[in-house]
Amino acid sequence: MHEFLMRRFERLLNDGGMGGAGGDGPGNGDGGDQQSGGAGGQNDGTSWKAPDGIPPELIGGTADETLGKLLSAYGELDKRAAGLREKISKLPAAPQKPDQYAFEPGEDLKDYFGDLSKDPVFASARQAAHKYGMSQDQFAGFISETFGPLAKEGLLIKPYDPKAEVQGYMKATGLDAKAASTALEANMVFARGISEQLQLPDSLKSDAQAQLMALTDTAVGNALLAAFSARFNDIGIRISGDGGQAGEMTAADLKRLDSDPRIDPRNRDHKDPNQRYDEQLRQRYDEAYRKLNPRK
Structure with missing residues (x-):
């Protein structure tokens, strides 16, 4: 080289x-001038x-x-x-393909990361990292440093785990597996029924129904549905899952209300507010009674 x-x-x-150019031109025949042009300049x-x-x-x-x-x-x-x-x-290079990026969450993050192979956000992060030439170590460090502080601040939500939600509901209510299954099914029926029977604006009805049904996915949501259902039953409102008329009573409801102090006008001044006469409940009771026991 x-x-x-x-x-x-x-x-x-x-x-x-x-100055060498002159010395290579034609001379006088004896070659003497061929040296003279280039020598002088140097x-x-x-x-x-x-x-x-x-x-x-x-x-x-x-x-x-x-x-x-x-x-x-x-x-x-x-x-x-x-x-x-x-x-x-020797610089770290990007993997040949985006799906070759891997991430193993540490103790502070493992509860917030589920199956990453099915996570669209993680797939998008892989594509972006590959586009900008990030190495495996850079990618793993970026993910860890991005989500680690968020986890410490309580800003991350743990992935949905239906098994954990059912176990949480059983633990909170003290129900065994069989009883919990029955209760969860009842909550589903209640949520479906009330979502159909509530009068909602047409533009919001679909989203509102979805929100109600989403309560059946979590332990907290199921506890709320069970509490609402129990309270409605206490005041004589039965919500069925068939989308029937709101507040429609059954024969069993009427039988239970037969001895309920709230349908007795003599209890207008009852010392217990929960047992005082309820005029609206009495009207619903009378209407249901006439409907279920029509005169011949």
Whole structure:
């Protein structure tokens, strides 16, 4: 390489003013003049001029001195370039495919990450990381440093786990598996019934029904539904799951209300507010009684 550059620089320097062009022209036949044109410019040191483009610090007093400086500078540059190439070759590289990125959450994050192979957010993060050339270590560090502080601040929501929700409901209510299954089914029927019977704006009805049904997915939601259902039953309102008329009573409801103090006008001033006469409940009781026991 150096020999090639030496020849190249020699041609460059010669073309730049060494005076050699004249000596190669036709002579007088004896060859004497072939030497005279090129000798003067180099030997007297007055007519040589470095070609344009060479940095001043690399220009010597003669072509040979300039060439020596250029070769020395090239050698130093080549060493630096070799070191840089080696450094770049050792830099971490991105995987060949986005799905080769992996992430193992630590203790502070493992409860917030479910099956990442089915997580669309994680898939999108892989695509973005691959697009911008992130290495595996960079990707894992980025995910950890992004979500770790959020977990500590309580800003992350744990993935939905239906088994954990059922177990939580059983623990809170003290029900065994069989009784819990019956209760959860009753909550589902109640939620479906009330979502159909509530009078809601048409533009919000679908979303409201979805919100009510979503309560059946969690332990807290099921506890709320069970409490609402029990309270409605206490005041004589039965919610069925068939989308029937709101507040429609059954024969069983009437039988239970037969002895309920709230349908007795004599209890208008009962000392217990929960047992005082309820005029609306009595009207509903009478209407249901007439409907279920029509006169012949």
